[in-house]
Amino acid sequence: MEYTELGKTGFKVSKICFGALTIGPLQTNMSVADGAGIIRYALERGINFIDTAKLYETYPYIRKALKGWDKHVYISSKSYDYTWEGMKKSLEQARIALDRDYIDIFMLHEQESELTLKGHQPALDYLYEAKVKGLVKAIGVSTHTVEVVRVAAEREDIEVIHPIVNYQGLGILDGNITQLMTAVKRAHEQGKGLYGMKPLGGGNLITDVKTALNYAFQNPYLHSVALGCKSREELDYNICIMEGKEPPRELAQKVQAVPRKLHIEEWCIGCGACVKRCPNGFLELYEGKARLKNDKCILCGYCGSVCPEFAIKII
Numbered sequence: 001m002e003y004t005e006l007g008k009t010g011f012k013v014s015k016i017c018f019g020a021l022t023i024g025p026l027q028t029n030m031s032v033a034d035g036a037g038i039i040r041y042a043l044e045r046g047i048n049f050i051d052t053a054k055l056y057e058t059y060p061y062i063r064k065a066l067k068g069w070d071k072h073v074y075i076s077s078k079s080y081d082y083t084w085e086g087m088k089k090s091l092e093q094a095r096i097a098l099d100r101d102y103i104d105i106f107m108l109h110e111q112e113s114e115l116t117l118k119g120h121q122p123a124l125d126y127l128y129e130a131k132v133k134g135l136v137k138a139i140g141v142s143t144h145t146v147e148v149v150r151v152a153a154e155r156e157d158i159e160v161i162h163p164i165v166n167y168q169g170l171g172i173l174d175g176n177i178t179q180l181m182t183a184v185k186r187a188h189e190q191g192k193g194l195y196g197m198k199p200l201g202g203g204n205l206i207t208d209v210k211t212a213l214n215y216a217f218q219n220p221y222l223h224s225v226a227l228g229c230k231s232r233e234e235l236d237y238n239i240c241i242m243e244g245k246e247p248p249r250e251l252a253q254k255v256q257a258v259p260r261k262l263h264i265e266e267w268c269i270g271c272g273a274c275v276k277r278c279p280n281g282f283l284e285l286y287e288g289k290a291r292l293k294n295d296k297c298i299l300c301g302y303c304g305s306v307c308p309e310f311a312i313k314i315i
């Protein structure tokens with residue numbers, strides 16, 4: 001495993017960050033024991049960096065996986081809170097649920113624009129106070145936009161940026177991959193810690209998985225890349241690519257044989273909550289039910305988090 005300094009945070013993180021979203025209720029919904037087993041395997045393979053969020057509901061998996069593990073593991077979490085009190089609650093919830101004195105990185109989740117960032121200032125204010133008290137070590141933002149990377153690059157108070165990065169620019173809300181990389185390069189020059197998300201475009205780039213992973217791993221401005229894995233084989237495959245090795249044929253076949261997709265159950269009541277929630281506008285209502293408008297879904301699972309009927313999920 002390769003390790004890199006995450007900007008100026010002082011954290012030496014693995015090139016692969018374990019993306020916990022995949023194992024949790026918004027995606028494959030594994031049992032805590034199974035999901036924790038995969039995380040533990042990732043730790044044994046040298047991964048020391050885990051990405052999660054309040055929304056993902058994966059704290060129990062991480063807590064179980066870390067039980068008895070004696071090396072330090074960097075945990076990055078995030079929440080949508082925009083108030084001081086809300087962020088305080090979310091950080092406390094994370095510390096208790098993960099059984100940690102402090103969280104290594106806590107971020108504002110899915111920031112859309114400079115304006116959204118301004119609106120979240122009270123939540124950031126709380127995070128600074130928490131940092132002074134040692135409850136959080138670094139503060140960051142996650143985003144699907146070029147604008148937020150640009151703005152965050154110039155702000156001293158934001159130390160880590162978690163942008164969507166894949167070679168086709170899938171899921172970038174306000175530009176293309178060239179524009180995003182210009183902003184990421186600038187953020188890198190400013191000493192920000194940068195770890196990318198969705199290198200496979202949520203599964204859409206699985207047909208050319210090697211190109212997609214190589215783009216992310218060889219990107220000179222990303223210190224780490226968050227990758228969701230739903231099996232040990234997938235993890236082994238990703239590590240092979242990261243290390244520049246040719247994955248064994250049998251392993252490659254196994255990994256590529258299990259694509260993921262968005263599934264909408266027939267009991268969908270057509271409330272439209274998922275349509276409003278999709279940050280990319282990929283959902284619509286048709287004949288009283290939700291459906292995808294196109295084949296560009298990046299399988300982020302955010303739509304599933306608002307469904308009152310548990311009718312939309314990644315399978």
Ligand code: SF4
Pocket residue numbers: 262277278279280281282283296297298299300301302303304
């Ligand atoms: S449809 Fe759902 S999973 Fe697909 S991009 Fe939109 S929110 Fe994400």
Ligand code: SF4
Pocket residue numbers: 264267268269270271272273274275289290306307308309310311312
């Ligand atoms: S949120 Fe759930 S019930 Fe409502 S339209 Fe979407 S899938 Fe259907």
